[in-house]
Amino acid sequence: MRIGYYPGCSLQSSAREYDLATRLVTRYLGVQLVDIPDWNCCGASAAHSTDPFLAVALPARNLILASEMGLDVTVPCAACYHRLRVAQRELTHDRDLSEKVAEVLGRPYRGTVRIYSLLETMTGIGLEQLAAQIVRPLKGLRVACYYGCLLVRPPGIGCDDPENPESMDRLVETTKAETVSWGYKNECCGGALIFGAREVALRLVRDILRNATGAGAHAIVCACPLCQSNLDLRQGQVNKMFGTNFAVPVFYFPQLLGLAMGLNPRDLGLTTHFVDPQRALRVVGG
Amino acid sequence: MLLGGKDKPDPAFLEAVVRASGQKTLAHCYQCGKCTAGCPTTFAMDYKPNRIIRMLQLGRKEEVLGSRTIWVCAACFTCSTRCPCNIDVAQVMDSLRVIARREGKTGLGRGVVLFNDLFLLSVRRNGRVFETGLALSFNLRRKTFFRDAELGRFMFTRGKLRFTPDRPKGVRELARLFAKAEEKVEE
Numbered sequence: 001m002r003i004g005y006y007p008g009c010s011l012q013s014s015a016r017e018y019d020l021a022t023r024l025v026t027r028y029l030g031v032q033l034v035d036i037p038d039w040n041c042c043g044a045s046a047a048h049s050t051d052p053f054l055a056v057a058l059p060a061r062n063l064i065l066a067s068e069m070g071l072d073v074t075v076p077c078a079a080c081y082h083r084l085r086v087a088q089r090e091l092t093h094d095r096d097l098s099e100k101v102a103e104v105l106g107r108p109y110r111g112t113v114r115i116y117s118l119l120e121t122m123t124g125i126g127l128e129q130l131a132a133q134i135v136r137p138l139k140g141l142r143v144a145c146y147y148g149c150l151l152v153r154p155p156g157i158g159c160d161d162p163e164n165p166e167s168m169d170r171l172v173e174t175t176k177a178e179t180v181s182w183g184y185k186n187e188c189c190g191g192a193l194i195f196g197a198r199e200v201a202l203r204l205v206r207d208i209l210r211n212a213t214g215a216g217a218h219a220i221v222c223a224c225p226l227c228q229s230n231l232d233l234r235q236g237q238v239n240k241m242f243g244t245n246f247a248v249p250v251f252y253f254p255q256l257l258g259l260a261m262g263l264n265p266r267d268l269g270l271t272t273h274f275v276d277p278q279r280a281l282r283v284v285g286g
Numbered sequence: 287m288l289l290g291g292k293d294k295p296d297p298a299f300l301e302a303v304v305r306a307s308g309q310k311t312l313a314h315c316y317q318c319g320k321c322t323a324g325c326p327t328t329f330a331m332d333y334k335p336n337r338i339i340r341m342l343q344l345g346r347k348e349e350v351l352g353s354r355t356i357w358v359c360a361a362c363f364t365c366s367t368r369c370p371c372n373i374d375v376a377q378v379m380d381s382l383r384v385i386a387r388r389e390g391k392t393g394l395g396r397g398v399v400l401f402n403d404l405f406l407l408s409v410r411r412n413g414r415v416f417e418t419g420l421a422l423s424f425n426l427r428r429k430t431f432f433r434d435a436e437l438g439r440f441m442f443t444r445g446k447l448r449f450t451p452d453r454p455k456g457v458r459e460l461a462r463l464f465a466k467a468e469e470k471v472e473e
């Protein structure tokens with residue numbers, strides 16, 4: 001399978017390991033990711049809270065670039081995925097808008113590109129095919145699969161059931177890790193507020209960490225660089241602010257798949273987490 | 287309580303919000319409270335999301351635009367997912383932020399607005415967000431120089447901070463998009 005790849009800005013710096021693991025695991029599984037050449041930022045929450053035109057026009061350029069390659073596109077970041085999907089919906093419904101964007105960019109908008117989350121692309125490989133690649137089962141590891149908001153909401157835009165998503169659970173279960181049932185799998189981590197209203201965001205993070213550990217998880221698995229950065233990188237700030245002592249590692253789902261496929265932890269970027277995953281992996285003899 | 291506001295009703299404001307947020311109407315809201323029940327940030331809000339919708343129905347422009355609510359809304363779409371009347375409450379919040387910013391009524395949202403502005407400035411200059419520069423300039427402008435110092439050091443040792451932005455060639459095309467956006471605001 002060949003598919004266009006829109007990494008998004010975070011995967012070039014703070015979420016470098018998500019990019020490493022995604023490229024490595026997809027290559028291993030025979031999925032060819034073709035980078036969208038010259039892609040630009042989707043504008044994230046800053047654009048849609050500031051200017052409705054930019055909120056559509058910035059993602060639109062990437063859709064146009066993908067259509068010029070004649071490929072569909074897969075997106076590892078939940079926020080980028082959401083913005084690309086919303087922009088496509090607006091462009092389809094608003095002819096004036098799509099014509100204006102095409103005119104300003106000097107590139108025609110065709111609207112033919114299909115946008116998938118990386119989670120969908122990986123699930124689409126087939127659970128049995130994935131299970132057949134598992135050489136190092138993660139038996140004994142209990143994880144909480146965390147979807148957050150923008151991957152699954154709103155209905156019609158998200159890629160799974162908005163209230164009880166399960167696709168990541170099924171995917172992760174191919175590694176023989178156990179997934180816990182918990183109430184915060186689709187709660188918001190406050191990604192958009194971490195700079196502008198930090199106390200609010202950190203409280204959301206604390207509640208998610210508390211719920212996951214309360215459900216007996218050794219680790220959290222996620223599918224978004226903003227979620228991972230809030231839950232992992234900010235865990236020290238949460239502990240300081242609330243007097244807690246969380247030490248929950250937060251994996252990107254391709255990292256966990258890669259581990260179970262016997263790939264090298266260093267190559268999967270497992271050495272760059274704030275909370276060292278090694279302790280959690282000891283339960284599986286890691 | 288709902289009727290006793292100090293604000294003069296402004297029905298044109300309701301109309302403007304309905305249009306900007308792409309809703310057919312907000313009149314159907316019957317205050318069931320589902321939006322508020324699922325909202326993760328009500329603890330930090332002055333008016334809960336259902337109250338905001340009610341205040342909009344009553345045209346209470348100043349109170350709505352001056353609220354803390356619109357700036358601590360995390361844009362998570364839980365409210366929109368659950369509203370039995372199909373009101374896209376999250377989109378309404380979004381439109382309120384856009385309007386408040388255009389009218390310079392961002393008193394309680396200074397941090398969020400500054401972050402959004404610097405973010406877009408980074409996109410405009412670089413085509414992609416230059417995270418390191420963005421975090422530095424935000425903390426500099428907010429005079430919170432040391433708030434992320436420890437984290438920054440950690441990220442540096444893990445190769446998670448870049449020192450130069452990565453400029454795609456399309457920056458020039460983006461400049462045209464930004465210029466067009468400004469033109470549209472002036473219209």
Ligand code: SF4
Nearest residue numbers: 315317318319321369
């Ligand atoms: S969920 Fe919908 S109908 Fe119910 S209070 Fe909120 S906006 Fe009104």
Ligand code: SF4
Nearest residue numbers: 325359360362363365
């Ligand atoms: S989108 Fe905003 S108002 Fe709606 S539930 Fe999320 S935080 Fe609350």
